[in-house]
Amino acid sequence: MRIIDHFVAGGGLAPATRPDVGRWGDVFDPNLGEVQARVPLGDAAVLEAAVQAALGAQPAWAATNPQRRARVMFRFKELVEQNIDALAHMLSVEHGKVLADSKGDIQRGLEVIEFACGIPHLLKGEYTQGAGPGIDVCSMRTPLGIGAGITPFNFPAMIPMWMFGVAIACGNAFILKPSERDPSVPVRLAELMLEAGAPEGILQVVHGDKEMVDAILDHPAIKAVSFVGSSDIAHYVYRRGVEAGKRVQAMGGAKNHGIVMPDADLDQVVADLAGAAFGSAGERCMALPVVVPVGDKTADALRSKLIPAIAALRVGVSTDTGAHYGPVVNAAHKQRVENWIRTGVDEGAELVVDGRGFTLQGHEKGFFIGPTLFDRVTPDMSAYKEEIFGPVLQIVRAPDFETAVRLPSQHQYGNGVAIFTRNGHAAREFAARVEVGMVGINVPIPVPVAYHSFGGWKRSGFGDHNQHGMEGVRFWTRVKTVTQRWPDGPSPERGAEDGAAARVQDAFVIPTMG
Structure with a gap:
């Protein structure tokens, strides 16, 4: 029986070679109605191993300049395109959609990867020179740290790429929990991201059911969660995640x-x-x-x-x-x-x-x-x-x-x-x-x-940010604003002593911008 294991960096988990141990999910071939593989249903310990690997990798990745991060995304895109036939076949035999739909699933995900390749431009902040006397103000978008995605069975390539493409390009580490019904393609995408040059721990895949979802929503090191699924679960994810202090976007059901x-x-x-x-x-x-x-x-x-x-x-x-x-x-x-x-x-x-x-x-x-x-x-x-x-x-x-x-x-x-x-x-x-x-x-x-954003209203979407486009960049980053002044030193009309006293006095006055 084929086993679809977790993809966690650093050897933090033993290979899942014992189907008789722990909790397992069946992966069916929908064409035959038969089990074709098994997937381990992870717990908080599995998530903790992934979080520790992400914590180790993310700071250096965030410090990597956006142009170099973009090069990894370009290479990932090339690798997915080179493997698209194999990925589509893998997707079809687990999900059941025909090959043309599977390729469309992958291609629509790649379009967001293409968008993420422009991350050097997308992360440019704002700058005001002369906001006040000798004062300049600038803003910068910084990564959150660790993000997580909980994705549904119906688009096992597109929706994960919608999430992790932008999140990783922005400098975050990402932990993906795909549907246990068709988990092979998400694992393969993580392998290709590593091959593209992303450090170990930047994209990891953990499998599971509600126990894993709750562990993700409760873990203090995970700063943001993106979810797509049914509306009742989307509401649950949004409420529990927000109560835990996380940023959450949760996309629910539809009746178009x-x-x-x-x-x-x-x-x-x-x-x-x-x-x-x-x-x-x-x-x-x-x-x-x-x-x-x-x-x-x-x-x-x-x-x-x-x-x-x-x-x-x-x-x-x-x-x-x-x-x-x-x-x-x-x-x-x-x-x-x-x-x-x-x-x-x-x-x-x-x-x-x-x-x-x-x-x-x-x-x-x-x-x-x-x-x-x-x-x-x-x-x-x-x-x-x-x-x-x-x-x-x-x-x-x-x-x-x-x-x-x-x-x-x-x-x-x-x-x-x-x-x-x-x-x-x-x-x-x-x-x-x-x-x-x-x-x-x-x-x-x-x-x-x-390069626009995806998201519904009412019970189709919970949270303030939509998927991908600039909405995605805003979701996976936070803004830091810097107000700066560079004094020229003591005034020539005053001595050093008078100048020092003036600087002390000035320090108690909030500069006006008008």
């Missing part, structure tokens, strides 16, 4: 809406929905699981086009290059999604296409779910209120534009939203009024580019 105006190009909308709702088996926080056509005429036309498009989707094993999407991550998640489909039926929604019971020949034990379509879903249904996180698309009919704005604005989640229209005024009005953190206009998955 796609508004379809009567003037929209329905063929393009259907093509976009096929990827946005069903791609990666719907296991994306930026998926588009709710479509809101405005007016029954629009809804009927959209539905008639969606049905054949869904029938044409090909569900296959994650290494099948012709498949549109693969299995979900494990049996428990498959059961959860199917339970939500049953709940939708019980609540009175019209089940147009039922993906339950889907099997693939030769992979009958795999965690596959066929594409599912509901119509006439209403806002009072729990299947609408909650995140399903599977290949399920719901049609919620809106009689008018005002209702279409109100639906996502009043939802408990506020991660992303999209509007499909040819009308510039309607798009502008919608973007200005909707209460959601990320808006797409004729863009079904509005994930911002790396």
Whole structure:
């Protein structure tokens, strides 16, 4: 049985070669429904070994000039690109997403690494000459020390790189706790970072469940925590981390809406929905699981086009290059999604296409779910209120534009939203009024580019800083402001004794800047 060990510097841990000792998690092959590896579920002792290694490495790394740190990021980017095929295969056979999605997962992470390569410019502070008589003021961004990331199963490459890329470039050490469901890629990324020239202890990986999460949130040497996962856990992480005096950004769940105006190009909308709702088996926080056509005429036309498009989707094993999407991550998640489909039926929604019971020949034990379509879903249904996180698309009919704005604005989640229209005024009005953190206009998955920031509102995001972009730089650093004066010495008109007395007197006066 393959063992996926912790990646902790300095030999602080014995190799995890005894699956009969301690607590362990199973890593499945979602295509076959079989265990392919095991991962140790670490505790506070494992974390302490990683923290001690980080404490030893971080001061010298912070003292390394930003240009040299940038060179490590450039080299890391090159190594990931050279290994992208192997990384994508590793990701697909543990997560279940098809190879094209796995490469996209890695590429979107690399875009943040590219952003982090510009860290010499990003860390430039502010300077004011002559803020007062002979007084200059400057500010500088300094690293926090040790940061930590707790990442979900659905993007095991992208989200870790979103976090550690900026944190490490800013001069911090970083401890990553990835999902125990698909931990191989995060470990491999840490190995590549070491190969790129980062010192041992700057990027480490520890595995675990709630026990490890609590140890991270409680450890006094860890100054900041970034989290992505479900909203209930995000709220827990935020609250416990803040109570422990940490800086915390915690991204939660989502229920993203796609508004379809009567003037929209329905063929393009259907093509976009096929990827946005069903791609990666719907296991994306930026998926588009709710479509809101405005007016029954629009809804009927959209539905008639969606049905054949869904029938044409090909569900296959994650290494099948012709498949549109693969299995979900494990049996428990498959059961959860199917339970939500049953709940939708019980609540009175019209089940147009039922993906339950889907099997693939030769992979009958795999965690596959066929594409599912509901119509006439209403806002009072729990299947609408909650995140399903599977290949399920719901049609919620809106009689008018005002209702279409109100639906996502009043939802408990506020991660992303999209509007499909040819009308510039309607798009502008919608973007200005909707209460959601990320808006797409004729863009079904509005994930911002790396030099902007990612983050939702309401129960989709807890904390004051978003992921990556300058928001990420601000999160992983703190500002130090220096006010300085360089006196010229005694005045020529006064003797040394008078000058010394004047300097003592001046020391009791706070300099004015005006």
